[in-house]
Amino acid sequence: MKIVIIGSGLAGLSAGYRLCKSDEVIVFEKDPDIGGMSASYSLERSGKKYFIEKYYHHIFRSDSELLALIKELGLEKQMMWLKGKTAYFVDGKNYPMNTPIEILHFSPLSVPDLVKLGLLVLRIKFIKDTTPYDRIKAKEWILGTAGKSVYENFFAPLMKSKFGDNAENVSAAWLIGRVKIRSDRGAEGEKLGYMRGGFNSLIEALAGEITANGGEIRTNREVTEIVITENTVQGVVVDGDFIACDAVISTAEPAVLDALTKGKLGDLHTTLKSIRYQGTACALIGLDRSLMKDGNYWLNIKADVPFGAVIEHTNFMPFEDYGENLVYVTSYFQDEKSPLWMQKEEEIIDSYLKGLERMFPEFSRKDVRWTRLYRRIDTAPVYEQGYLEKVLPFAAGPSGLYLAGMFSSSNYPERSMNGSVKAGFESAESLMKEKEVRSQ
Ligand SMILES: Cc1cc2nc3c(=O)[nH]c(=O)nc-3n(C[C@H](O)[C@H](O)[C@H](O)COP(=O)(O)OP(=O)(O)OC[C@H]3O[C@@H](n4cnc5c(N)ncnc54)[C@H](O)[C@@H]3O)c2cc1C
Numbered sequence: 001m002k003i004v005i006i007g008s009g010l011a012g013l014s015a016g017y018r019l020c021k022s023d024e025v026i027v028f029e030k031d032p033d034i035g036g037m038s039a040s041y042s043l044e045r046s047g048k049k050y051f052i053e054k055y056y057h058h059i060f061r062s063d064s065e066l067l068a069l070i071k072e073l074g075l076e077k078q079m080m081w082l083k084g085k086t087a088y089f090v091d092g093k094n095y096p097m098n099t100p101i102e103i104l105h106f107s108p109l110s111v112p113d114l115v116k117l118g119l120l121v122l123r124i125k126f127i128k129d130t131t132p133y134d135r136i137k138a139k140e141w142i143l144g145t146a147g148k149s150v151y152e153n154f155f156a157p158l159m160k161s162k163f164g165d166n167a168e169n170v171s172a173a174w175l176i177g178r179v180k181i182r183s184d185r186g187a188e189g190e191k192l193g194y195m196r197g198g199f200n201s202l203i204e205a206l207a208g209e210i211t212a213n214g215g216e217i218r219t220n221r222e223v224t225e226i227v228i229t230e231n232t233v234q235g236v237v238v239d240g241d242f243i244a245c246d247a248v249i250s251t252a253e254p255a256v257l258d259a260l261t262k263g264k265l266g267d268l269h270t271t272l273k274s275i276r277y278q279g280t281a282c283a284l285i286g287l288d289r290s291l292m293k294d295g296n297y298w299l300n301i302k303a304d305v306p307f308g309a310v311i312e313h314t315n316f317m318p319f320e321d322y323g324e325n326l327v328y329v330t331s332y333f334q335d336e337k338s339p340l341w342m343q344k345e346e347e348i349i350d351s352y353l354k355g356l357e358r359m360f361p362e363f364s365r366k367d368v369r370w371t372r373l374y375r376r377i378d379t380a381p382v383y384e385q386g387y388l389e390k391v392l393p394f395a396a397g398p399s400g401l402y403l404a405g406m407f408s409s410s411n412y413p414e415r416s417m418n419g420s421v422k423a424g425f426e427s428a429e430s431l432m433k434e435k436e437v438r439s440q
Contacts, residue, residue: 002245003246004026004223007251008034008207011408011421013027014428015251028238038202040052043286055280055374061191079194080195083190088299097300104118113146113153124179127180130173131173133171134413161308162332164334170385171386196317222239223237224238224240224260226250227242232398233247233401235248248401249403264398265398279332280331281348282331286370288324288325306339312326329352348375349371353365353371402431403427409423
């Protein structure tokens with residue numbers, strides 16, 4: 001079969017990897033680089049080249065499909081499990097948040113509120129099925145279980161920095177999923193996974209497998225239509241050319257899929273229109289010296305600055321791998337009217353640096369070697385109340401059309417690299433099953 005895959009993120013490459021040995025695979029990617037949201041910059045320091053993700057990434061021990069894939073590709077030796085120190089910056093002060101004991105010292109909450117927070121986390125640990133919580137708003141659930149102060153002083157700033165004006169609509173299912181994964185730590189704190197050399201190694205290995213098996217990956221090629229007649233996929237249009245194929249796996253976001261299919265998806269059209277995505281404007285800064293001298297990797301922020309988190313990659317991975325200090329400064333944004341989408345790159349970088357100057361008195365712009373900004377409008381579904389009903393199927397309806405990506409069930413109630421790898425595999429499996437049925 002000739003299979004077109006739209007998108008070279010982890011979902012598209014994983015699907016291509018599964019299918020390339022049995023079928024003819026062509027991946028079309030609209031960007032110049034492969035990898036989608038897991039793509040990396042290729043940078044150089046003192047003549048030494050290194051890769052670093054455009055968006056900060058780490059993984060968890062529970063990411064079983066991703067870890068199995070890394071092993072299958074012979075990249076297991078690159079996996080490192082390290083402590084990434086986390087803190088919460090509230091009104092000018094850093095509160096370490098690594099161990100239960102440290103969390104108990106979070107003084108913006110009173111002792112009775114800390115007990116309520118602890119009980120809420122404990123309760124979450126015992127929730128096996130998040131489905132019933134999809135219909136409840138996280139805000140209402142926290143207010144009802146842990147009270148106003150825990151909501152306002154602990155969760156609300158974190159949710160606001162993640163979902164902006166949509167924070168109050170996010171479901172309790174999302175919150176529970178998030179807390180579950182982040183509270184899966186012993187008394188010593190959690191260990192996070194990272195591939196030495198960057199997740200670029202995984203992207204390159206998948207792409208290498210596809211091309212070694214006769215597949216093609218074409219970058220700077222945007223699919224503008226999925227041609228469907230009589231409820232059957234005929235091919236795609238790329239740069240005005242029609243390319244016939246037997247099946248299409250689309251990993252493009254719902255609004256794009258809706259435009260590509262030109263109203264041929266029946267009832268799914270309404271769902272595609274109703275799924276909201278948000279964007280991320282993430283700066284990566286190369287510095288002469290460390291920003292967070294207390295060794296923090298991850299800092300969540302409640303302060304009047306235009307970003308929600310600061311992530312110092314070289315407080316997590318060894319500095320020697322890079323030869324310079326690498327710091328991400330990042331913010332989610334809700335739509336294309338946001339200044340983080342409208343403003344020029346220099347303006348955003350300047351506003352981020354001003355924010356760092358306010359937060360870190362020792363920080364000086366003289367220490368900045370270089371900056372990069374990566375922003376995309378389609379970086380995560382907003383997991384609003386009732387979102388579960390909108391999760392897209394792997395087989396989209398018309399014969400030969402398959403879907404995999406952040407909108408798939410494996411990425412509910414939070415998207416991740418693991419979820420997209422799993423989605424890629426599941427869409428490939430659906431396709432193989434249909435192929436088997438067709439051949440009988
Ligand atoms: C700031 C940030 C931090 C993150 N941190 C983590 C983390 O620590 N751990 C973790 O597990 N996950 C993390 N993620 C999530 C993870 O990056 C994603 O879940 C995953 O990479 C999504 O892969 P995907 O293939 O589903 O989608 P994408 O990577 O978005 O791939 C879709 C691809 O399709 C292409 N495309 C779209 N339309 C067309 C078209 N018409 N024609 C051709 N190509 C098209 C796009 O350009 C893109 O390359 C993070 C994400 C962000 C934004």
